[in-house]
Amino acid sequence: MLGYGSQSQLVKRGARQNMSVYDDPRALDGLRSLDSQAIGAIYDKYFSEVYRYVRYRISDDVTAEDIASDVFMRLLEAVQKRQGPQSSLKGWLIATAAHAVNDHLRRQYRRPVEVLSESLPDHGANVHSEVDARERNRMVQSAYAQLTSEQQHVLALRFGQGYSVEETALHLKKNINAVKALQFRALASLQRQIAEVNYE
Template identity: 30%
Template sequence: MPEWHKIPDEELIALAQKGNREAFEEIYNRYGEAIYRYLYGHISHAQDAEDMTADVFMNLWRTLGQYREKDRVPFYVYLYRIARNRLVDYFRQQKGRQGETDTPDIGEISSAPRPPSVMVAGMDIADLHHYLLKLPPDYRTVLVLRFLNDLSYEETAQVMGKSYAAVRVLQHRALAALRALMERGEG
């Protein structure tokens, strides 16, 4: 039995493309939490984020055979794009339930209850999440990818479809906006 955690992503993807469920499970183990954090960083309902994470990986299982790194983007970018598309679908469904037909902005805030409290750097994670939801979508995305998912500037730029410099500026502005919200106590 292979030690899955030692196998590079490229090999896991190739095995999963051939139908190897254990390889796909390892892909989930590597990326599932990051995708959940990304999704949860845009909505305020933990159960919806969990369900959407499952949807993302079911979609990945169905479409993995189409993925070719040499022809396309790095795997993690492909996966985040699936997650972003799932967010767009989620907000369309939310609008539909409210009887509206316009496609909502990915930054819309759900009024669902906040998750249980966890402390991060002395701050309640639920409070931090509440502040993040008040930021514009690009600000929220850059902070989630950079600090919660620990992506580099280059990786974040690829996921967001922006330049390295644009991500640095966006991060600076996002941190300033977050700091201002927190100082004003707008949570």
């Protein structure tokens, strides 16, 4: 059984833990004053979401990690210029990630680079299935690259981030029907482009 002194210490410890619970308004205040603990808490809370969004749109782990890290550098730069997020930190980060991905894709479009795989296929019985899987993946990535950036953004939010249609509409500042139409057109375009490649 705990004595009075021990119970008091537990209450104090519990109160301190509650103070360290993350919440956006306090984190934004800390961010504006460039408090290192607030910046660390924001990074810990949102890095994986930003990375998942970027990784869904870009097929390279290292580049996706670099872009996700750059988003947080842009956050600090914006805060120092007093242009950072005012209310929705997550929305600001995902929107900035979308811009960073679009910038990267524009640069890649100007100078395409063929990436060679570091791993060699296993020469066992699964060679054909691995080749087929890689070819399907290449076709989907190629078709995805042909979509408009807005269509890519909708698919990344819906399927990469797992946003609902309502959350996607709120994030994009569009009505629900517009998001559904964008998603439908994007998926139809993917299907059409993949079918054209298979037909050839």
